[in-house]
Amino acid sequence: MSIQWKGIMPAVTTKFTDNDELDLKNFEINIKAQLDAGVHGIVLGGTLGEASTLSDQEKRKLTTATVDIVKGKVPVLINIGEQTTTNAILAAQKAEEDGAKGLMVLPPMRYKSGDRETVEYFKAIANNTSLPIMIYNNPVDYKIEVTLDMFEELLKCDNIEAVKESTRNITNVTRIKNRFGDRLKIMTGVDTIALESLIMGADGWVAGLVCAFPAETVAIYELQKAGKIKEAIEIFRWFMPLLELDIIPTLVQNIKLAEVYTNLGTENVRAPRLPLEGDERQHVIKTIEDALKNRPTLPDYKNL
Template sequence: MNFGSIMTAMVTPFTESGDIDYTATRNLINHLLANGTDALVVAGTTGESPTLTNEEKVELFKFTVQTVAGRAPVIAGTGSNSTRESIDLTIQAEEAGVDGIMLVVPYYNKPCQDGLYQHFKTIAQTTTLPVMLYNIPGRSALNMLPETIIRLADVPNITSVKEASGDLDAVASIIEHTGDDFFVYTGDDSSTLPVLAIGGTGVVSVSAHIIGNEMQEMIHQFRSGNTKQAAAIHRRLLPIMKAMFAAPNPSPTKAALNLTGVPVGGVRLPMIALSDEEVASLKNVLELDDRAAVGF
């Protein structure tokens, strides 16, 4: 299943007391769908999944599905470093009505490549939903090799990968050795255009919270053959993309949303809010001293 060009890894809005803010979540969902988002990833890294209980995740899945009401695919982050726990959450996510599952490489316990294969295959076999693999060695302390991803692509409902290793050679190898029905997304916003250029499908984005329409325009120009224009947009967007990761994600993204009139609250510990100096730097990148919001 192709989930579109831009899948936004949605932040989880919180109230001042630290609970999930469902009113803000509804407003955020509608904002994203109106501003360049083709599909939503819920309870992923950007959604602060390590701080959410499984009960909170299931309620968030249900609420998002109800709010989206068929306007876009909803992808549930159900991966963990426990195969059994991931299976249980995947089953509950399917019952909640989501359209797909995203499974992160198991963190901390560092299985071998065959262990990764068995982990993902076992979870995929418990659901009828399409599964997106998620390779992010910077957070999981383990890199899933292209050979393992290519092998997993033969599992019927493993249909895509979010590749956030930053290795374009690995991305090219995956694209080259999988079929047209396997979709390769980058997990790095600044790699969106390079990955498209080597045959990738799109991006699972953080920056799309702020510049979704601009990113869609870049992709449209590239696919229309206007590569020079696409490259110019890419260069203009890079400072904002970099700003979203100037501090640990999602603190900059939540700050940017709050600054641009889309309230989402703060972050849960162990994440912390941006410092005053970091907020000032972010405002400068977003040009908020001169304009109400980003745009070109």
């Protein structure tokens, strides 16, 4: 296994300038903050990364820039969310050329593929890259569920190694462990149930609010790993109002606004997304400001 599927892997936001170009300066500030906090990997070009608005050239630029910033300290993964099998294979091969160490792969976009089609799609990608793969299982948002029986077939591909478990059903963690043991690593993908998922045996957390609050996110993981559940729960309870900003359609705008308040990014999003306004904006600001007023003092979580 070439990636240690564990710990905190931020699904990072993509930074844009006022002219709607990649803002690699602010992007680097955020990535370095994630590394300083002790994250275990970086995931590019997911929903939070506004993948659907990025050109192929921009995705490649983000990948090579991140690889350069990270310098091998943690693995860099890029998301693949394509409409055709051919384009998904090409994206995987370009990611490998650009220095990515792994892939997070969504089911086919737009077309609601059946079980057999979904399995063949994932297998085709896996058979045309040497990179390790994490299947993104999010039927709530993408309307396609990868069932345990489907994983039984998919795990015949040695490089399909992990699942980003986003079904919102914590019992799936136990079902996966009972069925596959450590053969299929579990990265929980829903911020609001992350701690519960970790306690039940998930190996790590592909996180969202970590973009603005990296230390707190890593601390929760490290505390629960060390058996300090009470301490992890205290931070998680403080975190919950912020985490709930990650499970609504405006999650990108919400988290980018939080990044502004923690000096880790800008509010710029790419159309058709627009910055928040009105009562919605005021609600998010109040949530962030309330959290900052009561921000917990963290233990020395790196040396537990």
